[in-house]
Every structure is written in structure tokens, then in C-alpha cells.
Amino acid sequence: MREALAQAWPGPSAPRPIVVIGAGGIVADAHLPAYRLAGLPVAGLFDIDGERAAATAARFGLSVFPSLEAALAVDSAVFDLALPPAAHLGVIERLPAGSPVLIQKPLGRDLAEASAILAAARRRGLLAAVNFQLRFAPMMLALADWVAQGRLGEIVEAEMHVNVLTPWHLWPFLQGLERMEIALHSIHYLDLMRRLLGDPAGVHAKTIGHPASTLAQTRTSAILDYGERLRCVLSVNHHHDFGRKFQDSSLRLEGTRGCAVARLGVNLDYPRGEPDELWLCETGGEWESVPLRGTWFPHAFIGPMSNLQRFAAGEDETLVTAVADAWKTMALVEACFTSSSAPATPIAPLPEAR
Structure with a gap:
């Protein structure tokens, strides 16, 4: 019975090329190993740090795009934004309209930025999901x-x-x-x-x-x-x-x-x-x-990308970590920070002796 429990998300029947924007540690430790395990094709990667991009690409036998514009020009691509939260919005506003995109968590630095990203994704008609891979x-x-x-x-x-x-x-x-x-x-x-x-x-x-x-x-x-x-x-x-x-x-x-x-x-x-x-x-x-x-790292990273590609192809009915659902997690994060900064309930002092 326990062996029959679901442990993996089905892959897309016709995988689309993945363009990875960002080449930091999480890409080398989890994204690229996961895509290799799942047989998901990676068209190449781009990072503003050219040396880091070259080192990561060499490790996985990939090509490096010379510019963000070149990376965004790949036809029928699924974009994987593995960026610090402050960088998400600027790239999202430059993605081709209607593109599928997987955004590294968190969805911006705070709820206001998450709301701006959500609005930009809706305005550009993006099929946008957030990489909350622990679910997978x-x-x-x-x-x-x-x-x-x-x-x-x-x-x-x-x-x-x-x-x-x-x-x-x-x-x-x-x-x-x-x-x-x-x-x-x-x-x-x-x-x-x-x-x-x-x-x-x-x-x-x-x-x-x-x-x-x-x-x-x-x-x-x-x-x-x-x-x-x-x-x-x-x-x-x-x-x-x-x-x-x-x-x-x-x-x-x-x-x-x-x-x-x-x-x-x-x-x-x-x-x-x-x-x-x-x-x-x-x-x-x-x-x-x-x-x-499998394990959280790297196997869980297969799930969000597979779900996004299958949703884009009409093979999945639900985009599990859709940007609108991720916004609710950001709202919970915001509530945590608000609570943390609020004054604690004071404890009553010991009554004075009479």
C-alpha cells in the first residue's frame, strides 16, 4: 500500500526547450540535475555573471546565451527564472507575451512586489507558476x-x-x-x-x-x-x-x-x-x-516544471503553483512579518504588597 503512494509528477509528452535565466548555486545543485534526470531539454542559460554562467554551462554541457535578449528569443521556450527576488519583475516584463514561465520563490521581496509581478504576468498573458518545489x-x-x-x-x-x-x-x-x-x-x-x-x-x-x-x-x-x-x-x-x-x-x-x-x-x-x-x-x-x-533536492524540482509544461500543453487541468496561488503564500509571509513587528501583549506586573 505504502509503495503505491504517489511520489512523482508525470512528465510532458512533448517537452519544450527550457531557457534558464540565472546560473547560481540552486541551478547547479537542483534545477539542472532535475531536468537531466527527467529528460527535459535545456536550450541554454544566461546570467549577468558571464564567468558563473560559463562554469555552470560547462558542468552540464550546455550553451550560454550572449545576452538576455538572445535567451528570450528562443522559439517555443519555457523560461525558468532562477533569480534573486528583486530581479523577477524586470525580466517578467520582458518575456514574450503568452510564454510559460517558472519563477523562483519568493514571488518578489514583499507582497507589494508580488502584486506587481502578478499584474505583469496577467497583463502579458503569461502561463506563470512559482517554484514551490517542496510540494513536489x-x-x-x-x-x-x-x-x-x-x-x-x-x-x-x-x-x-x-x-x-x-x-x-x-x-x-x-x-x-x-x-x-x-x-x-x-x-x-x-x-x-x-x-x-x-x-x-x-x-x-x-x-x-x-x-x-x-x-x-x-x-x-x-x-x-x-x-x-x-x-x-x-x-x-x-x-x-x-x-x-x-x-x-x-x-x-x-x-x-x-x-x-x-x-x-x-x-x-x-x-x-x-x-x-x-x-x-x-x-x-x-x-x-x-x-x-527520490529526494527533495533535486527530484522535487522535476514536478513544477513538468506540471507547467503539461498545463501549457493541455495535459494537466491545474497549474498547481500558479502565480495567483503563490500570491496567497506571499500574503501569509507578509502577515508573518507584520505580526513579528507588532508589539507583544504585555504581561501584568506583580501587584504591590499592601
């Missing part, structure tokens, strides 16, 4: 399948717990960003909660930095409001520099009929990572491990 990780597809079958019953507990040591130096563009941890990392977990549980009514959150880091925020606590029956919480710390023993990166879902625990191995010793795991247990039964056929 083999373990998460299997978990969503198990949830859809009702095997958990009513979900009453959802907890994302991350206690790791993240090598932030791998992403130099993060320096100076006013909004960091939630917008660039925990956004994955917020989006996943929306996928599994629906949209919350609100959120209580606090995101802060760390004395060992110059980044704006690297630690987050958040409570998502799903009413009086479902408790949903995120606890994220990227500074556990005390060895592997108590590091953790896991999602726990508990319901009235069962429980599921997913282990996100890539966060442990990133970017090398450890194997993902998915454990399922029904009330009164034993814990069973689901044999996974």
Missing part, C-alpha cells in the same frame, strides 16, 4: 496522497521543526536583505501547510537574527490559526552549531486516525544532505517507513 518532493507527494485518502482522519496537529546549521555564505545576495528567513526559507513550510491544510485565518509570528550572523533574520517561530481543533506551529533555528546529534528537520502531522513524520534530509549537512524519510502510523498499528524514490 517524493515524500510530500506521498504524504499528500495519504492525507487525501483520509488515512490520517481529521488533522489536529501540524508541526514543522527545524534545528540545523545552515551555510548562509553560499548565497551572498542574502546580505543586506531586510526580510530574510521567512521570505527565503520558511516560506517553503508556509506554502506546504497551505497545500496540506488550506489557508489559515491568521498567524502569530516572531522572526529574529542571531549574534553569529549579519543576516536580518535566521530564526523563526510561527503559529498558524486554523481554529480550535488544529494546532499548527513552525519552529526554525539555523544556528545549532553543536554537532549532528540533536539537529532536526522534520514535519509531523497527527490526525484522529493516524500520524505521519517526514524528515527533510537536505537541510542536514546542506548541500550534501542526508536521505529523506517518510514514516506513517495508523492508530493501533506500527510505524512503517515508505520506500522513497
Whole structure:
């Protein structure tokens, strides 16, 4: 039964050439390995850093476009924007009208920019999706399948717990960003909660930095409001520099009929990572491990591109991470930052002795 759970998104029957805009670490570590695994053709890539583009292209046997204009001129292409959030809007406004495009998360730096990107995509008639690839990780597809079958019953507990040591130096563009941890990392977990549980009514959150880091925020606590029956919480710390023993990166879902625990191995010793795991247990039964056929990095990156290409070809009815749905995740991110900056409820002082 557990071996039959869905773990992969079907590929397009007639894959279109992919033009990758951006050649940073995520492209080399995940995008290009995923497309190679899936047999999705890559026409080439472009980056404003010519040396970086050449190095990445050489590693995968690809060509480098001499300019953004040349990259955007590829006929019948699907564009993969693997850019920092500040760069999305300018490129989107230059894409050929009606093009399919996969946009790296987040959808801009804040909700206002996400709204501008959404408006530009609509104005230009783009088939635009956002690369919320955690939804497509083999373990998460299997978990969503198990949830859809009702095997958990009513979900009453959802907890994302991350206690790791993240090598932030791998992403130099993060320096100076006013909004960091939630917008660039925990956004994955917020989006996943929306996928599994629906949209919350609100959120209580606090995101802060760390004395060992110059980044704006690297630690987050958040409570998502799903009413009086479902408790949903995120606890994220990227500074556990005390060895592997108590590091953790896991999602726990508990319901009235069962429980599921997913282990996100890539966060442990990133970017090398450890194997993902998915454990399922029904009330009164034993814990069973689901044999996974792939990992978050790079296998999950196959899903958003395959879904986009299939949707463009009429093979999928739904664009799972459509820009309008991604905007809702950005709205949740915005609410987290707003909550974090709001004053806390003061605690009553001890009454004076009489």
C-alpha cells in the first residue's frame, strides 16, 4: 500500500526547450540535475555573471546565451527564472507575451512586489507558476496522497521543526536583505501547510537574527490559526552549531486516525544532505517507513516544471503553483512579518504588597 503512494509528477509528452535565466548555486545543485534526470531539454542559460554562467554551462554541457535578449528569443521556450527576488519583475516584463514561465520563490521581496509581478504576468498573458518545489518532493507527494485518502482522519496537529546549521555564505545576495528567513526559507513550510491544510485565518509570528550572523533574520517561530481543533506551529533555528546529534528537520502531522513524520534530509549537512524519510502510523498499528524514490533536492524540482509544461500543453487541468496561488503564500509571509513587528501583549506586573 505504502509503495503505491504517489511520489512523482508525470512528465510532458512533448517537452519544450527550457531557457534558464540565472546560473547560481540552486541551478547547479537542483534545477539542472532535475531536468537531466527527467529528460527535459535545456536550450541554454544566461546570467549577468558571464564567468558563473560559463562554469555552470560547462558542468552540464550546455550553451550560454550572449545576452538576455538572445535567451528570450528562443522559439517555443519555457523560461525558468532562477533569480534573486528583486530581479523577477524586470525580466517578467520582458518575456514574450503568452510564454510559460517558472519563477523562483519568493514571488518578489514583499507582497507589494508580488502584486506587481502578478499584474505583469496577467497583463502579458503569461502561463506563470512559482517554484514551490517542496510540494513536489517524493515524500510530500506521498504524504499528500495519504492525507487525501483520509488515512490520517481529521488533522489536529501540524508541526514543522527545524534545528540545523545552515551555510548562509553560499548565497551572498542574502546580505543586506531586510526580510530574510521567512521570505527565503520558511516560506517553503508556509506554502506546504497551505497545500496540506488550506489557508489559515491568521498567524502569530516572531522572526529574529542571531549574534553569529549579519543576516536580518535566521530564526523563526510561527503559529498558524486554523481554529480550535488544529494546532499548527513552525519552529526554525539555523544556528545549532553543536554537532549532528540533536539537529532536526522534520514535519509531523497527527490526525484522529493516524500520524505521519517526514524528515527533510537536505537541510542536514546542506548541500550534501542526508536521505529523506517518510514514516506513517495508523492508530493501533506500527510505524512503517515508505520506500522513497527520490529526494527533495533535486527530484522535487522535476514536478513544477513538468506540471507547467503539461498545463501549457493541455495535459494537466491545474497549474498547481500558479502565480495567483503563490500570491496567497506571499500574503501569509507578509502577515508573518507584520505580526513579528507588532508589539507583544504585555504581561501584568506583580501587584504591590499592601
